[in-house]
Amino acid sequence: MQRSLVLKIIRPYDEKITWENLGYLLRGLSYNVCRMSNYCMTHHLLRSLNLETENLNPQGHLYCYPRLTEEYPDVPAGIICAAEGRARKLYMRNAAGVLRSEKALPSFRKDSSIPIPVAGYSIGRVDADNYVANVQLLSRQGAKAQNMPGRIQLVLASNWRDKNAGRALHQLAEGKLKRGIASIFRNKRDWYISIPYEAETAREKEEFDPELVMGVAFGMQCALAYAFNHSLKRGAIGGEEVLAHQEKYQARKKHIRAQYNWSGRKGHGRGSALKPLQSLYEKERNYRNLTNERYAKWVVEIARKNRCGKIQLDAGSTGQSEGGNILLARWPQSTLRLKIRNKAEAYGIAVQECPDRDIRNRCSRCGATQDAPEDKRWFTCKSCGYGIEDKKTGAQFISMDYNAARNLAKWEETPKGQTAGKSSV
Ligand SMILES: [Zn+2]
Numbered sequence: 277m278q279r280s281l282v283l284k285i286i287r288p289y290d291e292k293i294t295w296e297n298l299g300y301l302l303r304g305l306s307y308n309v310c311r312m313s314n315y316c317m318t319h320h321l322l323r324s325l326n327l328e329t330e331n332l333n334p335q336g337h338l339y340c341y342p343r344l345t346e347e348y349p350d351v352p353a354g355i356i357c358a359a360e361g362r363a364r365k366l367y368m369r370n371a372a373g374v375l376r377s378e379k380a381l382p383s384f385r386k387d388s389s390i391p392i393p394v395a396g397y398s399i400g401r402v403d404a405d406n407y408v409a410n411v412q413l414l415s416r417q418g419a420k421a422q423n424m425p426g427r428i429q430l431v432l433a434s435n436w437r438d439k440n441a442g443r444a445l446h447q448l449a450e451g452k453l454k455r456g457i458a459s460i461f462r463n464k465r466d467w468y469i470s471i472p473y474e475a476e477t478a479r480e481k482e483e484f485d486p487e488l489v490m491g492v493a494f495g496m497q498c499a500l501a502y503a504f505n506h507s508l509k510r511g512a513i514g515g516e517e518v519l520a521h522q523e524k525y526q527a528r529k530k531h532i533r534a535q536y537n538w539s540g541r542k543g544h545g546r547g548s549a550l551k552p553l554q555s556l557y558e559k560e561r562n563y564r565n566l567t568n569e570r571y572a573k574w575v576v577e578i579a580r581k582n583r584c585g586k587i588q589l590d591a592g593s594t595g596q597s598e599g600g601n602i603l604l605a606r607w608p609q610s611t612l613r614l615k616i617r618n619k620a621e622a623y624g625i626a627v628q629e630c631p632d633r634d635i636r637n638r639c640s641r642c643g644a645t646q647d648a649p650e651d652k653r654w655f656t657c658k659s660c661g662y663g664i665e666d667k668k669t670g671a672q673f674i675s676m677d678y679n680a681a682r683n684l685a686k687w688e689e690t691p692k693g694q695t696a697g698k699s700s701v
Pocket residue numbers: 639640641642643644657658659660661662
């Protein structure tokens with residue numbers, strides 16, 4: 277939930293800077309921000325009318341930043357950027373009405389607030405009850421010209437009466453809350469800073485059951501399969517998409533290579549002949565990266581929804597003898613594991629990689645290990661008959677991949693010397 281904290285600026289922390297200096301600087305900034313914002317608004321309108329040709333980026337969108345940094349060299353680049361972004365948003369919100377002549381182009385007044393980008397300020401604590409905002413108010417060039425520090429610490433009033441505000445300020449100073457673009461504004465004779473922040477009530481409420489473990493295995497029929505130790509929930513990501521992609525990729529690679537061989541280029545021509553191949557590799561890297569990102573998100577979302585406190589990951593038995601052919605055999609699996617770990621840990625879900633080589637050969641019900649079965653799709657246990665009935669009725673069939681994921685969910689680390697992965701739940 278987005279909230280904001282509005283605090284009065286009491287004085288500059290550095291005693292060498294007087295209120296006179298600071299007031300002058302802030303008024304000047306406010307005036308400049310107002311002018312540049314109005315410049316952006318006007319040019320957005322011109323752009324909409326197809327009249328603007330000066331401030332366009334290579335994609336043909338309005339981009340006033342270079343022009344503004346030239347015109348306002350003393351203003352920090354971050355503030356220019358934030359002002360441009362704010363003007364763009366305001367224009368977009370009103371564009372339809374303005375272009376239909378239903379309303380006037382909104383404009384900024386000369387005492388408009390100064391937007392401060394997230395990187396342009398920080399909140400800190402200087403002593404027991406003094407908090408400061410450390411704000412970049414001058415560019416490097418401006419600081420030199422005006423003989424002032426670029427970043428100025430502003431002592432903030434603590435709102436003692438408002439307990440929530442006090443706590444939020446404390447958390448902001450400790451860097452525990454996510455801040456947004458702040459703004460500095462004047463009200464009558466006083467200056468204030470407004471700091472938006474993400475109230476993390478949602479995250480605090482999330483409680484995970486450390487006893488509930490989700491096992492995630494690389495599948496033979498699917499890309500990834502999951503199961504839990506204490507519930508029968510299960511699921512999988514199909515691998516058709518990856519297979520289709522890999523087929524296309526191989527074909528394309530072969531095609532480019534064939535072309536290269538045919539052209540028979542050597543020496544100078546070699547580099548340019550290999551360019552298409554390099555760009556193909558690059559694309560493939562991007563594809564894998566994005567896919568991994570999606571997979572990791574999928575896994576962590578399921579863990580969150582089920583409130584499970586731990587994810588046990590297939591440490592990857594890619595060898596053919598061990599796991600049979602898993603679908604994501606030629607795949608950056610370690611990157612995927614890392615992404616899952618990073619995402620999960622951000623929510624407080626533990627992640628463990630299980631070096632269990634028998635997840636596909638062991639029965640997840642009785643724990644008996646058997647030779648790799650001929651059937652790569654369905655799991656049946658020769659000891660306890662797990663899966664046999666299910667295969668017949670077809671209602672709750674036991675796939676190899678589900679069995680593997682369930683083994684991982686039940687996996688427990690055992691001291692060295694013993695066989696890892698005995699499960700008896
Ligand atoms: Zn069994």
